[in-house]
Amino acid sequence: MESIRGKVVLLTGASRGLGPFVAEALAGAGADLALVARSAAGLQEVAARLAAHGGRVAVIPADLAREPQRAEVVHRTVAELGPVDVLVNNAGVENEGAFLLQRREEIREMVEVNLVAPLELAQLVLPAMVERRRGQIVNIASVAGKAPLPWGAVYAASKAALAHWARSLRLELAGSGIEISTIYPGYVRRAGMFARFGLEPPPTIGAVEPEAVAAAVLRALTGRRRELIVSARPLRPALALAELFPGAGEWLMHRLGAVEFQRRKARG
Ligand SMILES: NC(=O)c1ccc[n+]([C@@H]2O[C@H](COP(=O)([O-])OP(=O)(O)OC[C@H]3O[C@@H](n4cnc5c(N)ncnc54)[C@H](OP(=O)(O)O)[C@@H]3O)[C@@H](O)[C@H]2O)c1
Numbered sequence: 426m427e428s429i430r431g432k433v434v435l436l437t438g439a440s441r442g443l444g445p446f447v448a449e450a451l452a453g454a455g456a457d458l459a460l461v462a463r464s465a466a467g468l469q470e471v472a473a474r475l476a477a478h479g480g481r482v483a484v485i486p487a488d489l490a491r492e493p494q495r496a497e498v499v500h501r502t503v504a505e506l507g508p509v510d511v512l513v514n515n516a517g518v519e520n521e522g523a524f525l526l527q528r529r530e531e532i533r534e535m536v537e538v539n540l541v542a543p544l545e546l547a548q549l550v551l552p553a554m555v556e557r558r559r560g561q562i563v564n565i566a567s568v569a570g571k572a573p574l575p576w577g578a579v580y581a582a583s584k585a586a587l588a589h590w591a592r593s594l595r596l597e598l599a600g601s602g603i604e605i606s607t608i609y610p611g612y613v614r615r616a617g618m619f620a621r622f623g624l625e626p627p628p629t630i631g632a633v634e635p636e637a638v639a640a641a642v643l644r645a646l647t648g649r650r651r652e653l654i655v656s657a658r659p660l661r662p663a664l665a666l667a668e669l670f671p672g673a674g675e676w677l678m679h680r681l682g683a684v685e686f687q688r689r690k691a692r693g
Pocket residue numbers: 437438439440441442443444461462463464465467487488489490491514515516517518519538565566567568609610611612613614616617618619620
């Protein structure tokens with residue numbers, strides 16, 4: 426088992442939702458953390474809570490939808506904590522709704538934050554990792570990156586692209602000492618973008634606790650796991666079936682109540 430004690434972790438999306446849970450789990454395991462998001466106040470609050478763990482914490486407010494701020498985030502992390510050992514691409518945006526009604530800015534925001542920012546952050550941290558022959562990148566995708574998500578089509582596309590990029594890059598970097606992991610959470614209750622809707626998913630799908638996602642990030646890092654699905658029900662067979670037979674996948678989505686639930690969720 427790999428230890429993350431004393432490692433420098435750059436965690437995006439650390440101000441609210443699942444990020445603080447991930448921060449707590451990693452700080453608890455002894456990591457030093459650079460916390461990134463737009464809300465400085467949110468990050469400060471999380472940093473204050475992490476103080477009990479005794480590790481170093483840097484608060485780095487930044488808007489990851491803006492390209493120049495991505496390089497600034499990495500620059501400040503290295504300056505304040507040292508070379509980045511681990512990048513956790515957790516920041517994400519889900520602008521829900523009917524695709525035909527979606528504004529261009531909403532589409533671009535999802536693609537920039539969910540996909541382009543993780544790729545660029547990886548390009549910024551990887552050269553030093555390759556040189557040191559060690560480093561880990563963890564991407565928080567979504568089950569929506571494996572299964573279709575009506576009224577969340579662009580979000581699903583951004584997550585599928587992120588996951589597929591990770592799979593490709595993993596092969597490209599094989600033997601370099603760099604590990605790349607992807608986490609696929611299902612609906613998460615109590616905190617985060619899904620919990621804010623205040624809806625309970627159909628029992629056939631269910632929801633997981635935020636701590637389970639945080640534990641998966643830690644497991645991916647310490648156990649060098651390639652991919653982890655964090656869902657309330659065992660989804661792997663259904664996801665594999667949907668990949669092989671898209672028609673069966675759509676039938677299953679209806680059968681599980683997922684299509685109707687997404688429609689209801691998008692109506693608000
Ligand atoms: N919650 C779920 O049910 C669920 C399920 C599957 C996957 N996920 C994935 O899990 C990750 C975390 O989601 P969450 O539920 O914690 O969402 P959330 O509660 O909406 O939090 C999103 C985080 O990303 C940050 N962020 C958003 N836009 C940003 C920007 N332009 N620049 C910098 N930071 C930005 C937010 O901070 P600021 O607003 O302060 O910038 C916040 O810290 C996402 O990638 C999401 O897609 C979540």
